[in-house]
Amino acid sequence: MIDSLRSAMARRSLAGALVLGTALTACAAQAASFTMYRDPNCGCCLAWADHIEQGDRHSVKAVDHPDMGAIKAENGVPNDLRSCHTAIVEGYTIEGHVPAADIERLLAERPAGVTGLAVAGMPMGSPGMEHGDHRQAYQVIAFGPEGRSVWANYPANHGSAS
Template structure:
């Protein structure tokens, strides 16, 4: 009987520790400080930063940079995935209009082999590129040393 009780307590303790770990990971993702590099003449970048700061989920520091190509090269953004702004979130590269939920998932899961996420170009329908009558399908692409893969798909394949 004593072993049964001790086993039940151990299972509950393990479940509690796992739940606490998940909660702490979620809190860490929500509290991420993000540095966004942008061309000073681009207005959509500031709207995307506001999307991330919505509800105080993230703090975004904006850095105006005259040579965005060099920022993208320095942070390893593949040529075919480049967009208008580049952000760094807790060591991960976030390129373009990536939805906040995808960044939060990345920060919570921290998968091996992924250096960052990208939404190539500026597709209508991505965060702060919304338009009432037109929405393009787009994908969030994970990239890193092992190549690229689809992280999330919004509106089907392209």
């Protein structure tokens, strides 16, 4: 009787350890470390980094760089998709004010042929470019060596600009 009780307790302990290990692995897989290259004179880049770090799920290391054109070229950012900052996360290039949810989807799905996401320019209302609840329409573009496609659409919102 005691041996069967010990055996049952051992099985429960093992099952509990497996569940805990799986949960910890899932949490670790969701967290990501970003390296963001930026012009030291640009303030919206740090606001975008704050957006990415909300909820303490991700961390962003900001690196001031005097030649952002070289960083963008080195990481394959198409000229017409360039913005103010370039981030690298888990081998992907993130250009500009891409929302965290779109990056998290990229990291979860890891689609073939996609090397990065970009929001061209600095659209008002995108993460880091907030202005009340007013938002210009913009797209998140997935890009890679074989081309590009629309990853997400964000319609204009002509709310109050406060």
